[in-house]
Amino acid sequence: MGAGCLKRPLLANFLKNTAFGVFIGFELAILAAWAFDAQISSAPQLLTASAALVGAFLAVAGVLSNIDNQNQTSEGQRQRSLLAAKATLPLTLTSLIDIAERGAHFTVSGSLTEKEVEQSVQELTLPTEVISSLQKVIEYSSDEDAAKLSYLISYFQILQSRTKRWLIEDYALLTIDVCLAVRWAFLVRQIENCFGYARSEDASIPSDLRPLKIREFFSVRLREGQTTISQLMPEISHLESCYDPTRKPFP
Numbered sequence: 001m002g003a004g005c006l007k008r009p010l011l012a013n014f015l016k017n018t019a020f021g022v023f024i025g026f027e028l029a030i031l032a033a034w035a036f037d038a039q040i041s042s043a044p045q046l047l048t049a050s051a052a053l054v055g056a057f058l059a060v061a062g063v064l065s066n067i068d069n070q071n072q073t074s075e076g077q078r079q080r081s082l083l084a085a086k087a088t089l090p091l092t093l094t095s096l097i098d099i100a101e102r103g104a105h106f107t108v109s110g111s112l113t114e115k116e117v118e119q120s121v122q123e124l125t126l127p128t129e130v131i132s133s134l135q136k137v138i139e140y141s142s143d144e145d146a147a148k149l150s151y152l153i154s155y156f157q158i159l160q161s162r163t164k165r166w167l168i169e170d171y172a173l174l175t176i177d178v179c180l181a182v183r184w185a186f187l188v189r190q191i192e193n194c195f196g197y198a199r200s201e202d203a204s205i206p207s208d209l210r211p212l213k214i215r216e217f218f219s220v221r222l223r224e225g226q227t228t229i230s231q232l233m234p235e236i237s238h239l240e241s242c243y244d245p246t247r248k249p250f251p
Contacts, residue, residue, distance in 0.1 A: 085136035089198035092133040096156065097191050099124060103163050104184035105222060107177040108232070117167045124160050145197065148205045152194070155187055176228070182235040185217040214239065 106120050134153060138146045163180055196202035214236050218224040224232075 083200075085133070085140055086198055086200065088133050089137055090195060092130050092137075093191050093194055093198055095127065095130050096134075096152075097188055099126060100156065100159075100184050100188045100191065101221070103159060104181050104188065104217070106167065107163060107184060108181040108218065108222065108224060108228060109176075120167055121164050124164060126156065126160070142204065145205050148207070149194070152187075152190060155190070159183055159187060176231055178232055178235045181218075182214060182232060182239055185214045186239060188217060189213065 102120070102123050106124075131153075134149060138149050141149065159180065163177075163184075166177055166180065194205050197205045215229060215233070218232060219229055
């Protein structure tokens with residue numbers, strides 16, 4: 001057992017332990033009794049009790065040391081599993097962004113033919129390998145990062161469902177769906193915010209998404225004209241005004 005049993009975390013566990021405090025107090029009382037009364041120092045009951053307490057202390061020290069080692073081993077395994085899961089996370093996030101961009105494009109592009117609608121619905125489907133990759137990262141990430149990634153998936157699924165319904169039910173009368181288009185763009189910005197974590201440049205996923213730059217997404221990335229941007233601006237302004245970076249995990 002040796003000095004490893006008295007490592008700082010283990011010592012801290014002992015200092016917080018009531019039984020350990022009682023043990024120290026009892027041993028100090030015995031030492032004081034021996035110092036002031038020679039007859040007490042030879043009492044077999046006290047010697048037996050003292051030896052039993054020392055044995056119990058060493059047993060507890062061994063148990064706590066084993067628990068501490070198991071915790072360190074478990075944490076090391078979790079970190080290795082997280083590192084392995086994050087190895088493909090940048091590609092996974094890129095795939096997710098591609099689908100989110102298609103969603104934004106479909107909802108801002110206006111009318112589509114029936115054949116184009118069927119193809120669009122298929123292109124919004126999230127591949128199984130993307131879901132599996134995200135699930136692995138969520139399993140091994142911290143609670144806070146897992147909550148943020150889980151929120152991304154939920155946010156995506158809601159937008160996916162609404163966009164598919166919009167495409168299927170209203171394809172003959174499709175015009176720009178301002179609300180869906182802006183929220184797809186917002187999802188793209190949320191996903192982009194996770195790349196630093198995916199590349200291990202950030203210890204965790206940032207919660208503050210400012211600046212959102214949704215307008216630039218449509219004008220630069222999708223190359224939409226000023227007329228379309230003007231149609232989207234009221235919804236963009238509304239989303240930015242409602243944005244609260246203090247909300248967790250995402251607004």
